[in-house]
Structure formats: C-alpha cells, structure tokens
Amino acid sequence: MNGVIPKYLVHRLFPKTKFSIWIDAKLQLMVDPLLLIHSLVVAENADMAISKHPYFVHTIEEAMATTRWRKWWDINALKMQMETYCENGLKPWSPKKLPFLSDVPDSALILxxxxVRSNLLLSNIQ
Structure with a gap:
C-alpha cells in the first residue's frame, strides 16, 4: 500500500514529465522503456497502458482470491463492494468485451x- 502515491500520482510529483512508467518489484524490465512507451501508449494513441492480471479475468475471481488469501482484513466490506458492482451491472468477462482481455488490471506495470485527460482521471484517487 506504500506505493499508491508514487504509482498513481507520478504526474503530481514530476509535473514537467511527458510520460511515466511504474514497474512493481515483481517484474524485471527486459526492453527499452522508451520502446514500451512508444508501442503501448504513443502508437496506440492511448493515455495509459496497465498490465493484465496473470491469473484472473473477472473481478469476482480476484475478490474471492483476496478473501481466500486473507489479503484484506474486512471480508464483509469486500463482499458488499462486489455485490454493489454486480447490482450496478458488472458482468463476467466474455469475448464480447474485446478488445479488453480482462476485467482485472494488475498494477505491476503502468505506462x-x-x-489533461490522464491527470483528470487519476486526480480523484484518494
């Protein structure tokens, strides 16, 4: 949880930078970071690229694993959050959701x- 501020608010810490890369300790960068930025953000005309979760494609699967591994102390709050998501239309991932390969991002790699658009998107995270 200590990585939340630098992970999501890099644009606030380094306001003059045009791009940022967050790489979690569980990854090892094997290519030039500029190549990653160009191929996943610039060439795709995207504001952000986030790595796909290595095991789960549906949010409920990730919530069940979080409960099973006791990664979150308040199980009832997690259950209520998932129920709220489902009540508001969360459906299991399916090929109909393409080009999205998963509903579960893994914030191990964030480009x-x-x-203006990306700053507005992440400025509300607290």
Missing part, C-alpha cells in the same frame, strides 16, 4: 502519458 502513462501525462496530459
């Missing part, structure tokens, strides 16, 4: 273009 961001710093600009």
């Amino acid at each position: 961001r273009k710093h600009g």
Whole structure:
C-alpha cells in the first residue's frame, strides 16, 4: 500500500514529465522503456497502458482470491463492494468485451502519458 502515491500520482510529483512508467518489484524490465512507451501508449494513441492480471479475468475471481488469501482484513466490506458492482451491472468477462482481455488490471506495470485527460482521471484517487 506504500506505493499508491508514487504509482498513481507520478504526474503530481514530476509535473514537467511527458510520460511515466511504474514497474512493481515483481517484474524485471527486459526492453527499452522508451520502446514500451512508444508501442503501448504513443502508437496506440492511448493515455495509459496497465498490465493484465496473470491469473484472473473477472473481478469476482480476484475478490474471492483476496478473501481466500486473507489479503484484506474486512471480508464483509469486500463482499458488499462486489455485490454493489454486480447490482450496478458488472458482468463476467466474455469475448464480447474485446478488445479488453480482462476485467482485472494488475498494477505491476503502468505506462502513462501525462496530459489533461490522464491527470483528470487519476486526480480523484484518494
């Protein structure tokens, strides 16, 4: 949880930068970071690229694993959150959701273009 501020608010810590890369300790970067930025953000005209979860494609699967592994102390709050998501239309992932390969991002790798749109998106995270 200590990585939340630098992970999501890099644009606030380094306001003059055009791009940022967050790489979690569980990953090892094997290619040039500029190549990653160009291929996943610039060439795709995207504001952000986030790695896909290695095991789960549906949010409920991730919540059940979080409960099973006791990664979250308040199981009832997690259950209520998932029920709220389902009540508001969360459906299991299916090929109909393409081009999205998963409903579960894994924030081990985050590539961001710093600009008005991405700054607005992540400025509300607390």
